[in-house]
Amino acid sequence: MKIKIILSLLITFSLSVMGQTKxxxxxxxxxxxxxxxxxxTVEIPDKWKSESAVILYKNQNYDFHKFGKNVTYKNSTRKRIKLLDNSAVKEFSEFSFLDIFRAPTKVIVFPIPVAFNWQQNTGNFVGIKVVKPNGDEIEIDIKKESVQVDGKTNIAIPNLEVGDIIDYYTYYEDSFKSTFAYGFEPVETTLSEEYPIVNFKLFFETENDFFINFNSYNKAPELKQLPTEKRSIRRYSLEGTNIDKYISNRWFFPLLDLPSYKFQVYFARSGSFEDRALAFLPEKETIIKKNVSEEEVLDLYDKRLRANRDIGDLRDFFKSKTFKNDTEKVKEAYYFMRHAYLTQYIEAMVVKEADILYNPFEFYGSNPPFISSQKEFIKYFTAFLNRNDIDYDVVVSKKRYDxxxxxxxxxxxxxxxxxxNTETPLYVEYFDQYNSINEFNPLIENTEAYLLTSSKNKIDGITREKLPHSVYSQNEEKKEITFTLNDDFSGFSITSISNFKGHQKKEEQNNRLLFTDYIYDDYKKYExxxxxxxxxxxxxxxxxQKQLDAAILKIQNHHKEQMKEAAQSEFELNEIDDYAFKINETGRYGFDSYLTFTESFKGKDAFIKKAGPNYIVEIGKLITNQIDLNKKQxxxxxxxxxxxxxxxxxxITFNIPKGYAVTGIDKLNKSIDNSTGAFISQAEVIGSDLIITTSKQYKNYSEPNSNWSLMVDFLDSANQFVNEKILLKKT
Incomplete structure (x- = not known):
């Protein structure tokens, strides 16, 4: 297994820079x-001597400086890791560097002038050495040991042994010119990682015009200021010791429960740029900002979320329409806006992607109005609400995992x-091609948020409110499967009708829907x-038209093949035949509306085993793979x-073959139902069919670890059901 070193770089990793330059x-x-x-440093605490590897020292450095119009950013990391077993030796036997690394993102707060110039430097270096138990050090010749494979640079570490220490560093330097304000990409991370850490040090160096937002969470050490030789220079460090490893696990938000830190550095050269910065900046560069007040939230968004203008297309659309109430009007406006500012251009996007025409958007006017961000959507939609004297609040929220x-x-x-604020409040979120009214990110459901209140077309107050939550019955995946054996038992056929609503359908819409499934209906609906x-x-x-038809056919054929492969994977089949797929409903108009599609296919060498004159049917596998917890989990x-x-x-409807009776259905009846969730199954023979219903429920957003045993109960019950079989006994 390769160690992947992910660096914050935006240039090609070049072996030519690995020579012994100054x-x-x-x-x-x-x-x-x-x-x-x-x-x-070679010793580790006794408590970690049974670990696979231990990080003796980890050092993370961030430097931000300016020289005239130039801004220089440096990011470097060093790790010193002791290998304690053969698994770690194998793990660290090869390092893998992505050839193209990402740079810290600059968030420009207003249009970039022609004079803007971003010049990248080549100050990017890697060093690796191996320290043997006797103290001998072997520096790896990066150029000699590197091989380019599939867009990556792989560096072999030869002759590693248990007890060796890998000591490596990565260094990146980026220099660019700008007179504007922007923010570097935020960093949010836990102190711990996959191996325990004996000593950790985070180091910052900045100067005037660099603003730092930084805070520690969950008992992580605090950032401390260090003395400097100049008033304009500022240095900070965070240090920790004996940091236990982070065990990756299902359904876990590390930033909520583990010691962690978050920061962002923002650059603004003057007071005017500071005022325009889209960030919660500290009052002075000398202050580390640790939190944000309600007043600061109100002040920032009051300036930046004011409705900018009315929307001509939306105004014209409503000229000849009447509505019973504001609720109907808001819903219609949302769905029209989704089409007018997004979906009506999807066909042109396909034309461009297929290289049919370089600029197909020219047919839509000189400046087609796209809505490209949450903030832009807020400005557009509030313009409509203001014009129609409909009251609203702007919701400022934060995802639960953060x-x-x-x-x-x-x-x-x-x-x-x-x-x-209609009679029953409606929630509207920046849309994609599938979003519905009252559908917003589930990770902000049931969280406390700020409400920016408005009056007379102006944001003028702030309150707090808990956002609505959905219940498990609203977020449903429902499948109706008909399973039929061939007359000679040589194979089977499956027809599956799948239904998804609530938050369960978004991923399926992204995977299952093509633009042809809805765009022409939208053209007709909105004329x-x-x-x-x-x-x-x-x-x-x-x-x-001819070229577009060919492109669509190619897309549809590729999509059908993807759906076929997904069905094979879902039912764990090596091969299926006569696959068919059809969208019945798109589920694009309402959180509670269903995305529905039908699949059918034939297969063999699965689900059926001959047992003398009888047959064993692995009927439980039709609910597909369930969570199988190992001892560690x-x-x-x-x-x-x-x-x-x-x-x-x-x-599940199983068509019982003529001349056979079903035995063993008592094992298909299960019921585990508690405060965390449930798995309930029932089976009965009705006429010539065996009808099986199952329901697996996750009832809450979160559970304390004390409730884990309750979850294990219904997870195990569902997993056991997969292994259940019935016997077809010849009559």
Missing amino acids: KELEVKNFFWGEHDTHKN GTIDDLLIEKNVDLLLKV TKSFIELVKRKKKKIEY RERTENIHMSYPRIYNNK
């Missing part, structure tokens, strides 16, 4: 020179939506023209966090 020697000396206080709204620190973590209808020249219209100590409560319902 800069590389400077970097190497920084980590391994005479001031290296950890070069003789802590509560009281932990708000980084503006990028904010989720925005609208609460429209808009397709791409081909917008083309005026007859000859071009015929040409583009059963000993869970972490709290349980899930995206949303949900339910999985199955109805």
Whole structure:
């Protein structure tokens, strides 16, 4: 297994820079020179001697500086890791570097002028050495041991043994020019990782015009300021010792329960840029901002979420329409906006992607109005609400895995939506092609959020309110499966009708729907023209239609093959024949509306085993694979966090072959139902069919670890059902 070193770089990793240049020697000396206080660190605490590996020392450094118009960002990491068993030796025997690394993102707060120039440097270095138990050090020749494979640089570490220490560093330097304000990509991470850490040090160095938001959580050490030789220079460190490893587990939000820290560095050269920055900046560069007040939230969004203008298309759409009430009007506006500012352009996107036409959007006017962000959506939709004198609040929320709204620190973590105060409040979120009214990110459901209240078309107050929550019955996956054996028992056929609603359907819509499943219905519903209808020249219209039809057929054939492979994987079949797939309902108009599709196929060499004159049918496998907990997972100590409560319902109809009777159905009746969830199954013979219903329920968003045993009960029951069989006994 390869160790993947993920660095924050945006340039190609080049072996040509790995020579002994002056800069590389400077970097190497920084980590391994005479001031290296950890070069003789070899001992580990007794409590970790049975671990696979232990990190003796981890050092993370961030430097932010400016020189005239130039800004320089440096990011480096060093780890010193002791290998304690053969598994770790194998793990660290090869390092893998992505050839193209990502740079810290600059978030520009207003349009970039022509003069903007971003110049990348080549200050990117890697050093690796092996320290043997006797103290001998072997530095790896990066150039010699590197091999380019599939877009990656693999570096072999030869002759590793148990007891060796791997000591490596990575260094990245990025320099660019700008006179504007922007934010570097936030960092949010736990102190712990997959191996325990004896000593950890995080180091910051900044100067004037760099603003830091930083806080520690869950008893992590605090960031401390260090003395400097200049008033303009600021240094900070965070240090920790004896950090237990982070055990990756299902349904776990590490930032909620483990010691962690979060920070973002923002650059703004002057007061005017500070005022325009889309961030919760500290008052001064010398202050580390640790939290955000209600007043700061109100102040930031009052300036940036004001309705910018009315929308001509939306105004024209409502001219000839009447509605019973504001609820109907808001719903119609939302779905029309989804089409007017997104889905009507999807066909043109396909035309561009298929290289049919370089700029198909020219047929939609000189400047097609796309809505590209949460904030832009808020401005557009509130313009409509203001014009119609409909009251609303702007919701400022934060995802559950990132802590509560009281932990708000980084503006990028904010989720925005609208609460429209109709008779029954409606929630509207920045849409994709599938979103519905009252459908918003499940990770902000049931959380406390800020409400920015408005009056006279202006945000003027702030309150707090808990957002609505969905219950497990609203987030449903429902399948109706008909299972029929061939007359000669050589194979079987399956017809499956799948239904998804609530939060269960979003992923399925993304996977199952093609634009052809809904876009032409949208054109008809909203009386808009397709791409081909917008083309005026007859000859071009015929040409583009032919090319578009070919592109659509290619997309549909590829999609059908993907759906076939998904069915094979779901039922754990090596091969299926006569596969058919059909969308019945798209589920695009209402949170409680169903996405429905039908699949059918034939197969063999599965589900059926001959037993003398009788047959064993592995009927339990038709509910498909369930969670099979291993010993380590059963000993869970972490709290349980899930995206949303949900339910999985199955109805299986097995056509009993003529001349046979079913025995063993008593094992198909199970009932485990408690406060955390349930698995309930029932089976009965009705006429010539065996009817089996199952229901698996996850009732809550989260559970304390003390309830884990209750969850294990129904998870085990569901997994056991998969192994249940029936006997077809010849009569």
